Amino acid sequence: MQFAYGRNAPVLDIPELHVAHGEHVFLHGPSGSGKTTLLGLLAGVLRATQGEVRILDTELGALSSSARDRFRAAHLGYVFQMFNLIPYLPVRDNITLPVRLSGARRARLNGKDANAEATRLATGLELEGLLDSPVTKLSVGQQQRVAVARALIGAPELIVCDEPTSALDADRRDRFLELLFASCDASATTLVFVSHDLGLAPRFSRTISLPTINRMTAAQEPRIAADGRA
Amino acid sequence: MFLLSLAARSLRARATISLLTIASIALSVTLLVGIEHVRVGVRQSFAGTIKGTDLIVGARGGTTQVLLSTVFGMAAPSGSVQWATFERWSQHPAVAWTIPYSLGDSHRGFRVIGTTGEFFTRYRFRNQSVSFASGRAPESPFEVAIGSEVAERLGYTLGDSMVLAHGVAEVSFAEHIAHPFVVTGVIARTVTPIDRALYVTLKGLEGMHADEFAEGGLMMGPPPEGQVGEPPITAFLVGTKNRFETLRLQREMNEDPTDPLTAIIPGVALAQLWQTVGNAEAALQLVAFFTLLVGLLGMVVALYASLESRRREMAILRAVGAGPRTIVGLLVAESALLAFTGALAGVALVYALLAVAAGPIEARYGLALAMRPLGQIEWLYLASVVSAGTLVGVLPAWKAYRASLADGLSVQL
Numbered sequence: 001m002q003f004a005y006g007r008n009a010p011v012l013d014i015p016e017l018h019v020a021h022g023e024h025v026f027l028h029g030p031s032g033s034g035k036t037t038l039l040g041l042l043a044g045v046l047r048a049t050q051g052e053v054r055i056l057d058t059e060l061g062a063l064s065s066s067a068r069d070r071f072r073a074a075h076l077g078y079v080f081q082m083f084n085l086i087p088y089l090p091v092r093d094n095i096t097l098p099v100r101l102s103g104a105r106r107a108r109l110n111g112k113d114a115n116a117e118a119t120r121l122a123t124g125l126e127l128e129g130l131l132d133s134p135v136t137k138l139s140v141g142q143q144q145r146v147a148v149a150r151a152l153i154g155a156p157e158l159i160v161c162d163e164p165t166s167a168l169d170a171d172r173r174d175r176f177l178e179l180l181f182a183s184c185d186a187s188a189t190t191l192v193f194v195s196h197d198l199g200l201a202p203r204f205s206r207t208i209s210l211p212t213i214n215r216m217t218a219a220q221e222p223r224i225a226a227d228g229r230a
Numbered sequence: 231m232f233l234l235s236l237a238a239r240s241l242r243a244r245a246t247i248s249l250l251t252i253a254s255i256a257l258s259v260t261l262l263v264g265i266e267h268v269r270v271g272v273r274q275s276f277a278g279t280i281k282g283t284d285l286i287v288g289a290r291g292g293t294t295q296v297l298l299s300t301v302f303g304m305a306a307p308s309g310s311v312q313w314a315t316f317e318r319w320s321q322h323p324a325v326a327w328t329i330p331y332s333l334g335d336s337h338r339g340f341r342v343i344g345t346t347g348e349f350f351t352r353y354r355f356r357n358q359s360v361s362f363a364s365g366r367a368p369e370s371p372f373e374v375a376i377g378s379e380v381a382e383r384l385g386y387t388l389g390d391s392m393v394l395a396h397g398v399a400e401v402s403f404a405e406h407i408a409h410p411f412v413v414t415g416v417i418a419r420t421v422t423p424i425d426r427a428l429y430v431t432l433k434g435l436e437g438m439h440a441d442e443f444a445e446g447g448l449m450m451g452p453p454p455e456g457q458v459g460e461p462p463i464t465a466f467l468v469g470t471k472n473r474f475e476t477l478r479l480q481r482e483m484n485e486d487p488t489d490p491l492t493a494i495i496p497g498v499a500l501a502q503l504w505q506t507v508g509n510a511e512a513a514l515q516l517v518a519f520f521t522l523l524v525g526l527l528g529m530v531v532a533l534y535a536s537l538e539s540r541r542r543e544m545a546i547l548r549a550v551g552a553g554p555r556t557i558v559g560l561l562v563a564e565s566a567l568l569a570f571t572g573a574l575a576g577v578a579l580v581y582a583l584l585a586v587a588a589g590p591i592e593a594r595y596g597l598a599l600a601m602r603p604l605g606q607i608e609w610l611y612l613a614s615v616v617s618a619g620t621l622v623g624v625l626p627a628w629k630a631y632r633a634s635l636a637d638g639l640s641v642q643l
Binding site for chain 2: 040043065
């Protein structure tokens with residue numbers, strides 16, 4: 001597929017990208033290589049200007065904007081690099097937000113109580129005791145883990161993380177990844193993890209280099225080399 | 231609804247701005263509803279004062295002048311009515327009763343009115359009759375009954391004596407030292423201009439005037455009975471035997487060639503009065519309406535201004551799967567809540583102000599602004615405020631959604 005912002009030249013031109021069910025994929029690339037854009041396409045927030053984006057056998061480009069919103073609500077969890085949480089809601093309500101906003105997502109709970117699920121996920125991410133705290137009282141690491149809990153409530157099929165560890169120091173980063181993998185495995189969720197830090201790659205079952213698969217990067221190679229910047 | 235609870239918490243997180251917006255809307259609602267409330271209250275109060283009187287008759291003059299000078303003491307009378315004329319009309323077959331009024335004297339800022347016992351038995355206001363908290367009506371010339379306001383402010387009780395002066399100004403140059411009047415009755419509170427008046431017999435009033443013509447110094451005793459003809463009165467109230475006779479009687483009186491009179495029907499005269507002030511009221515209402523617009527505009531501005539700092543919040547909501555309906559719904563819910571709370575606060579303020587101001591207003595103007603429930607028009611105003619407030623929320627809401635589409639997931643802070 002190809003994607004361009006407005007009438008500019010395409011930012012992404014990817015002939016093919018497959019992710020299998022249950023995989024933990026590490027998608028790396030330097031800053032500005034279009035990682036967030038690709039995640040936007042996967043989440044259905046952005047729409048490919050050419051070609052297809054198929055998630056769970058659904059061609060997102062064929063859906064209306066609202067339909068994509070509903071699809072995302074039902075099947076996807078998203079973790080931002082930072083500032084993941086709604087500041088005026090306590091931790092518990094941040095975690096249960098997806099099931100409060102989407103009937104389809106709530107249905108995936110299979111009758112389980114949302115608050116109970118939130119507690120379970122929070123415990124699995126070492127957040128017990130913080131459920132009633134205001135978000136402002138949490139450390140960055142805790143906030144990121146709350147974001148993971150929110151992404152995983154209702155056991156969506158796919159969770160997408162945009163550099164969630166870049167604000168964490170090494171120890172917390174490792175622990176975060178352990179907990180993330182464990183939680184994803186517990187709900188059989190596919191994980192797409194984006195980062196510029198190649199050091200994390202070995203932990204994942206599969207590594208994809210965005211500049212490699214993105215034809216637009218190849219087209220821009222000479223310019224990048226001249227700058228000496230990634 | 232979940233969106234409402236989300237909206238409420240969002241507003242509470244921006245408490246200062248929210249409170250300021252609510253205050254701005256509340257003040258404009260207070261103005262809008264308050265003006266209407268007072269408008270109706272004043273009308274009801276005025277109307278209540280003259281229930282039961284079919285005609286008010288005074289010397290030839292303006293309708294409003296007769297009304298305001300006799301009942302409300304708010305204007306100078308246009309002239310006087312001969313006693314013979316009064317007696318003649320009192321005998322008219324259509325007339326059930328008459329109450330003579332003689333105005334124009336004052337006692338420390340309160341009007342002194344000369345009348346007969348008919349006043350205390352016949353006069354009605356708001357379907358009540360005049361009654362006494364203590365004592366009785368004046369019968370002999372130097373007796374006086376005082377209104378409740380007079381008793382309270384000047385500290386008079388039964389048996390006290392006072393000196394009455396000529397003229398309606400507070401500071402009078404013609405104090406009558408020689409004829410003290412004795413309080414024989416204190417009238418129970420009526421919440422009409424009766425409370426702010428003193429009532430003497432016609433002879434008593436006459437006595438005060440006769441004293442002016444006394445030669446050489448002050449007279450030391452009551453004036454001799456049977457002066458040359460009865461003095462003229464200012465006006466008289468009429469109760470007709472039959473409602474339908476009232477109009478005919480009115481025309482007869484107005485067209486009488488022997489003594490020029492103006493007879494008014496109180497209800498009609500009031501309606502004319504309200505028409506006169508109608509323009510002023512309309513202007514006030516227009517001002518109130520514009521104030522409301524300003525309040526709503528302020529709310530829209532506050533919401534728009536908040537959008538910039540909420541772009542991340544919108545991105546999070548969209549990432550979690552909120553569609554346009556949720557984003558728009560959230561912001562519309564916020565503006566609805568602000569408008570609703572503002573309206574509520576505005577109404578509360580109207581009643582609070584009424585509670586505080588009702589006493590002084592009653593004391594000063596004799597107007598009873600009772601605590602009434604909201605009227606139909608007032609509910610309509612409130613409904614409009616809340617609806618308008620909700621609707622204007624659509625503007626920033628739509629902008630928020632469009633912006634979130636453009637931002638996608640990559641909002642930089």
